[in-house]
Amino acid sequence: MHIPDGILSVPVWAALNVAAAPGIGLAVRRAKKGLSEGQAPLLGVMGAFVFAAQCMNFPVGFGTSGHLLGGALLAMTLGPGAAVIILTAILILQALLFQDGGLLALGANAVNMALIGVWAGWIPYRMLSQGPLRTVGIFAGGFLSVLASAAAAILELRLSGVPMSSAVVGVSSLVFLATATIEGLITVAVLQAVERLNPGWLRQPRGTPGRAAGLLVTAAILIVAAGVLYASALPDGFESLAHQLGIASRERTIWNAPLPDYEAPFFVAEWSKKAVAGLAGLGLIYGICMTVGRLLIRQRSA
Amino acid sequence: MRGDARRLASLRLEEWARGDSYLHRRDARAKIAGLLIFLVAVSTTPPSSPGAYLPVVLVFAAGLAISGLPLPQVAARAAVILPFPLLFGFVSWLESGNATFAAALIVRSYVSALAVVLLMGVTPLPELLHGFRGLGAPALLVMVLQSIVRYLQLVVDHGLRMRRAAACRDAGGLPARNRPSLWRRSSGALAVLFGRSYERAEGVHRAMVARGFRGDFLAPRPSRFQWQDGVFVAGCTLAAVGARLCMRVLS
Amino acid sequence: MSLPVVDVRGLQYRYPDGAYALRGVDFQLAAGESVALFGANGSGKTTFLLHLAGLLRGEGDLRIGGLPLNDETLPDIRRIVGYVFQDSDDQLFMPTVLEDVAFGPLHQGVDGVEATRRARETTAALGISHLENRAPYHLSAGEKKRAAIAGVLVMTPDVLVFDEPTTFLDPPGQGDLARLLQELPQAKLIATHDVSFARRVAQRAIFFAGGRIAGDGPVEEIADRFHWRLD
Numbered sequence: 001m002h003i004p005d006g007i008l009s010v011p012v013w014a015a016l017n018v019a020a021a022p023g024i025g026l027a028v029r030r031a032k033k034g035l036s037e038g039q040a041p042l043l044g045v046m047g048a049f050v051f052a053a054q055c056m057n058f059p060v061g062f063g064t065s066g067h068l069l070g071g072a073l074l075a076m077t078l079g080p081g082a083a084v085i086i087l088t089a090i091l092i093l094q095a096l097l098f099q100d101g102g103l104l105a106l107g108a109n110a111v112n113m114a115l116i117g118v119w120a121g122w123i124p125y126r127m128l129s130q131g132p133l134r135t136v137g138i139f140a141g142g143f144l145s146v147l148a149s150a151a152a153a154i155l156e157l158r159l160s161g162v163p164m165s166s167a168v169v170g171v172s173s174l175v176f177l178a179t180a181t182i183e184g185l186i187t188v189a190v191l192q193a194v195e196r197l198n199p200g201w202l203r204q205p206r207g208t209p210g211r212a213a214g215l216l217v218t219a220a221i222l223i224v225a226a227g228v229l230y231a232s233a234l235p236d237g238f239e240s241l242a243h244q245l246g247i248a249s250r251e252r253t254i255w256n257a258p259l260p261d262y263e264a265p266f267f268v269a270e271w272s273k274k275a276v277a278g279l280a281g282l283g284l285i286y287g288i289c290m291t292v293g294r295l296l297i298r299q300r301s302a
Numbered sequence: 303m304r305g306d307a308r309r310l311a312s313l314r315l316e317e318w319a320r321g322d323s324y325l326h327r328r329d330a331r332a333k334i335a336g337l338l339i340f341l342v343a344v345s346t347t348p349p350s351s352p353g354a355y356l357p358v359v360l361v362f363a364a365g366l367a368i369s370g371l372p373l374p375q376v377a378a379r380a381a382v383i384l385p386f387p388l389l390f391g392f393v394s395w396l397e398s399g400n401a402t403f404a405a406a407l408i409v410r411s412y413v414s415a416l417a418v419v420l421l422m423g424v425t426p427l428p429e430l431l432h433g434f435r436g437l438g439a440p441a442l443l444v445m446v447l448q449s450i451v452r453y454l455q456l457v458v459d460h461g462l463r464m465r466r467a468a469a470c471r472d473a474g475g476l477p478a479r480n481r482p483s484l485w486r487r488s489s490g491a492l493a494v495l496f497g498r499s500y501e502r503a504e505g506v507h508r509a510m511v512a513r514g515f516r517g518d519f520l521a522p523r524p525s526r527f528q529w530q531d532g533v534f535v536a537g538c539t540l541a542a543v544g545a546r547l548c549m550r551v552l553s
Numbered sequence: 554m555s556l557p558v559v560d561v562r563g564l565q566y567r568y569p570d571g572a573y574a575l576r577g578v579d580f581q582l583a584a585g586e587s588v589a590l591f592g593a594n595g596s597g598k599t600t601f602l603l604h605l606a607g608l609l610r611g612e613g614d615l616r617i618g619g620l621p622l623n624d625e626t627l628p629d630i631r632r633i634v635g636y637v638f639q640d641s642d643d644q645l646f647m648p649t650v651l652e653d654v655a656f657g658p659l660h661q662g663v664d665g666v667e668a669t670r671r672a673r674e675t676t677a678a679l680g681i682s683h684l685e686n687r688a689p690y691h692l693s694a695g696e697k698k699r700a701a702i703a704g705v706l707v708m709t710p711d712v713l714v715f716d717e718p719t720t721f722l723d724p725p726g727q728g729d730l731a732r733l734l735q736e737l738p739q740a741k742l743i744a745t746h747d748v749s750f751a752r753r754v755a756q757r758a759i760f761f762a763g764g765r766i767a768g769d770g771p772v773e774e775i776a777d778r779f780h781w782r783l784d
Contacts, residue, residue: 044449
């Protein structure tokens with residue numbers, strides 16, 4: 001689910017841009033460590049593969065078809081660091097070339113699909129892929145990567161004050177469950193086929209965490225994602241928070257439509273504050289990106 | 303296959319980006335900054351009514367006029383984002399009964415998308431990626447972006463050829479009970495495409511190493527940021543601020 | 554006679570699974586000489602060529618331009634040997650032709666302005682200046698091959714290595730390439746299946762079989778001796 005610009009409220013998209021920058025910075029560092037002598041082109045070409053794979057339909061039944069989203073598959077083959085970078089790059093290109101998702105909302109989409117999606121897909125595989133529950137781990141990875149991304153997106157929309165009744169959230173949740181199941185099934189099928197071609201293409205996690213712990217962590221991710229969806233469906237789930245973050249100023253303007261003259265100065269101050277805050281936010285995000293980048297470079301060369 | 307439509311869509315952008323207008327000639331970094339300022343101005347305007355966005359629409363129209371891009375096609379390109387805000391506009395209309403707010407949400411999304419199309423229509427993608435690099439994006443991320451752009455069509459074409467080959471051997475539709483085999487074939491095809499991409503990456507890596515690549519990607523330093531580009535960014539800021547002021551006056 | 558620019562003695566290479574790909578190859582290439590490389594698929598041609606650019610490391614003695622191949626000389630050797638890969642799409646990995654041609658000099662430590670200047674000079678020399686800002690994906694196979702060669706020539710190599718350069722080229726494209734190769738003064742080693750192409754660009758030929766050089770002599774003679782013909 002690519003969120004376009006103009007839907008999320010300012011605090012939500014700004015905060016998520018700030019959150020995405022260090023997450024991606026860390027992934028860059030992780031990926032550089034994990035790849036031997038800069039196999040950097042691997043990331044790019046596999047990004048092209050995922051992009052292409054998203055265009056290939058799988059028959060699902062009932063005359064419909066689904067397609068791979070690929071976050072979990074990439075994490076299981078190239079590692080989570082590389083997967084985060086690849087998915088971020090894909091999101092940037094989708095926003096620029098195909099207007100899939102907005103630019104200010106890029107941080108939100110990256111947090112949902114690149115960060116949450118990859119880690120929620122990687123952890124079950126990492127913890128379960130060595131024992132008899134291997135297939136379960138792969139399926140759970142694909143399933144949870146989609147479900148967790150979707151839950152995060154719904155949460156962000158709710159926090160932005162987009163009104164949604166429990167019925168709407170309920171129906172969307174069903175759609176998400178179906179999409180997540182399809183992603184899990186495709187991930188299992190494709191990963192097993194890739195493994196038959198060349199087992200060396202898969203990440204084989206080192207060390208064996210206990211099966212119980214693996215199941216527990218997987219269940220925890222599931223519960224958190226489902227919990228977020230459920231809470232979003234509650235009528236008063238996020239209303240007060242949403243009020244503060246997004247809709248507060250909007251309500252005022254909606255219901256006090258023709259502005260009394262004496263309020264104008266207040267509003268000028270209000271909007272200019274917002275604009276300044278927005279620009280300052282951009283500057284801040286930029287500053288954080290640069291600082292994190294510098295730090296990473298310094299650490300790497302040290 | 304969606305790939306075909308997408309290929310046409312991005313070809314059109316490339317064609318536009320080869321133009322030569324005031325906007326085309328600006329430094330990519332200046333244009334990215336200008337776009338972000340514009341988007342912030344749009345985003346911080348509360349969706350009180352669709353009319354509130356008239357000033358930013360005028361700023362966009364001025365930009366479009368300077369760029370010389372064709373309005374109907376730019377409008378059509380940006381329209382691909384509409385399903386999402388339409389859905390949410392509709393939902394919020396049902397929930398709150400407030401049609402003005404719903405319409406404003408849709409307009410706000412659409413204007414943002416129009417601005418992105420305008421940027422892409424006046425900036426060749428390679429230049430834009432250099433611009434990201436110049437603004438401090440991690441080198442690895444920019445390189446990944448470049449190679450995705452470079453190899454996307456090649457991989458998509460490979461996928462299409464495999465699909466065609468499969469279709470040639472497929473006499474008529476398979477009966478429903480053979481659906482598992484259809485599924486296996488699809489996943490097998492994706493796995494082969496995965497492998498081909500992996501091998502392609504190895505070939506590319508070898509070619510890079512043969513030309514002196516040692517793990518760190520070097521790019522030429524971006525061209526000098528000229529005073530005209532500074533003026534452009536200042537102009538964008540003024541236009542955005544002006545538009546925000548007008549929105550207030552209008553409402 | 555001057556020192557050979559490529560001097561290989563007793564080169565052996567084993568795949569990770571232990572099978573031999575090269576079992577003792579001896580080969581010399583004089584400055585400015587052009588040699589065609591024949592042999593069945595899987596006979597070790599590409600494996601041999603990859604050694605010359607230090608992309609594979611086997612056992613034996615390998616000297617390029619008088620330098621023994623080791624970690625210290627590797628950057629120099631990669632400048633001396635220009636490797637033109639079979640699939641131009643592997644080689645043209647940058648967004649535009651000009652950036653791709655500038656990639657080699659940049660990664661040798663040349664600064665950006667100078668790298669771009671050299672790249673422009675090289676594309677002009679190869680008659681592809683008009684393609685500078687094009688994306689490689691939209692080029693014809695012949696244009697891609699020229700761009701790939703430009704990316705190698707810009708590094709002023711003394712030896713050019715071609716792996717199946719006529720693959721993907723139509724007959725006029727092959728003719729074009731043959732004329733270009735005849736004009737280039739560098740020593741050349743050209744792996745190809747096409748005897749008539751080899752005859753136009755090389756005087757001498759070697760024949761690979763089972764990881765060894767089974768024959769060495771004039772192109773026609775080698776083609777006849779190993780029945781390397783359509784019929």
